[in-house]
Amino acid sequence: MNFLEINKVLSNQVRVDILHWLKKPEKNFPPQVNVPDFNDGVCVCHIQDKTGLSQSTISHYLTMMHKVNLLIATRHGKWTYYKRNENEILNYIDSLKNEL
Amino acid sequence: MNFLEINKVLSNQVRVDILHWLKKPEKNFPPQVNVPDFNDGVCVCHIQDKTGLSQSTISHYLTMMHKVNLLIATRHGKWTYYKRNENEILNYIDSLKNEL
DNA sequence: ACAATAAATCGAGATTTGTAGATATGATTA
DNA sequence: TAATCATATCTACAAATCTCGATTTATTGT
Numbered sequence A, B: 001m002n003f004l005e006i007n008k009v010l011s012n013q014v015r016v017d018i019l020h021w022l023k024k025p026e027k028n029f030p031p032q033v034n035v036p037d038f039n040d041g042v043c044v045c046h047i048q049d050k051t052g053l054s055q056s057t058i059s060h061y062l063t064m065m066h067k068v069n070l071l072i073a074t075r076h077g078k079w080t081y082y083k084r085n086e087n088e089i090l091n092y093i094d095s096l097k098n099e100l
Numbered sequence C: 001a002c003a004a005t006a007a008a009t010c011g012a013g014a015t016t017t018g019t020a021g022a023t024a025t026g027a028t029t030a
Numbered sequence D: 001t002a003a004t005c006a007t008a009t010c011t012a013c014a015a016a017t018c019t020c021g022a023t024t025t026a027t028t029g030t
Helices: A004-008 A013-021 A046-053 A054-068 A086-099 B005-011 B011-023 B044-050 B055-067 B086-099
Strands: A071-074 A079-085 B072-076 B079-084
Touching: A004 A054, A004 A086, A004 B011, A013 A046, A013 A054, A013 B005, A046 A079, A054 A071, A054 A079, A071 B086, A086 B086, B005 B044, B005 B055, B011 B044, B011 B055, B044 B055, B044 B079, B055 B072, B055 B079
Parallel strands: none
Antiparallel strands: A071 A079, B072 B079
């Protein structure tokens, strides 16, 4: 777990928002069309719509969140779904007590 | 408490180090010369020495950590002492459970 | 095989952050 | 009241991050 890299990811409002929205996908995103539920998270296009930023920017953000292990990515056909990695998020929060 | 501003402050290794060192001043810094103990923290010059960065950079870092309330500043004569604001640090860690 | 679609990657300009040296401020001492 | 010292602020440039449009890649449907 790279503490500083996670901090960098979390120093941007949009990325924090995305992480927060993914806590309750059914509340924050429209119903999925190509999969029956939110078990693997939310597809990139829905996240992009919600932020209003460009496709490349959002893809970039999601990739960096994935690289530091805050998100889990699953590919279904053409679509990539992202969900929170709750274990890593908890690890991070726990680690703060020692790191700070 | 401004969550995002604190995250930005914590997205730099030197600033995280400073916060960490201030947990145990007597272990990480030389004895104070102008005050008897570490009750008000550590003076800027000792922090600067330890990082090896310039005086202006360290002063800038400490000021920004102070502005988001992570540090408490106390002036004694010519010297400014900085110590951790444990309450705010705990608030921040607690808030993560909701914010993330 | 070809066209279409979703997402990832590339390249570049705009903005922010990092960092230092110079200068200003405030306190102390001669 | 000068001179000196510690810290803060100002100015500027270098490096990193933000963000987009264009291109590439992977997958699907015709």
